[in-house]
Amino acid sequence: xxxxxxxxxxxxxxxxxxxxxxxxxxxxxxxxxxxxxxxxxxxxxxxxxxxxxxxxxxxxxxxxxxxxxxxxxxxxxxxxxxxxxxxxxxxxxxxxxxxxxxxxxxxxxxxxxxxxxxxxxxxxxxxxxxxxxxxxx
Numbered sequence: 001x002x003x004x005x006x007x008x009x010x011x012x013x014x015x016x017x018x019x020x021x022x023x024x025x026x027x028x029x030x031x032x033x034x035x036x037x038x039x040x041x042x043x044x045x046x047x048x049x050x051x052x053x054x055x056x057x058x059x060x061x062x063x064x065x066x067x068x069x070x071x072x073x074x075x076x077x078x079x080x081x082x083x084x085x086x087x088x089x090x091x092x093x094x095x096x097x098x099x100x101x102x103x104x105x106x107x108x109x110x111x112x113x114x115x116x117x118x119x120x121x122x123x124x125x126x127x128x129x130x131x132x133x134x135x136x137x
Contacts, residue, residue, distance in 0.1 A: 027075035030064050034079025042083065058103055062133065065104040066111055067118065073101045107133040 015022040038057045045052065061076045080100040084093030114128050 023071050026068065026072055027078070030068075030072050030075025031078035031082070034060060034076050035082045038079065038083040042087075057100070061100065061104040062107045062111075065108045066116075070105070070108075073104065076100055076104065103136065106136055110136065 034057050037060055038055075041052055041054070041056060057076075057080070061073075064072050064076065077097045077100060081093055081097035084096045087093075088096065110133050111128065114132065116128050116133070117125050120126055120129075
């Protein structure tokens with residue numbers, strides 16, 4: 001068995017035995033990734049303004065939710081909250097972080113309704129991703 005396959009099998013085995021612990025760990029990883037990606041986008045902004053034309057964290061949220069399920073949405077909220085808490089009052093940061101999960105929920109429902117395949121083997125899959133689910137973001 002190749003080393004990557006063995007590692008994948010070990011991780012899946014641990015995940016199946018430790019459901020709650022693995023969900024908490026995955027949410028922590030997602031929160032860290034969402035926070036880091038958001039900070040990379042916001043870092044070059046000047047004058048304290050956090051308005052950007054693109055927000056890659058939304059795409060990360062859609063991908064994580066589609067591949068990992070709705071159980072990973074708390075990680076997106078936590079990551080977005082940590083970005084917002086340093087730039088806004090905490091109630092505003094909490095509202096912004098909570099609103100961040102609306103788009104992934106809508107996009108994942110659309111992708112699943114249209115039977116999207118994440119391997120992008122069919123011609124229709126990139127079209128669904130770019131023009132249908134991407135347009136809702």
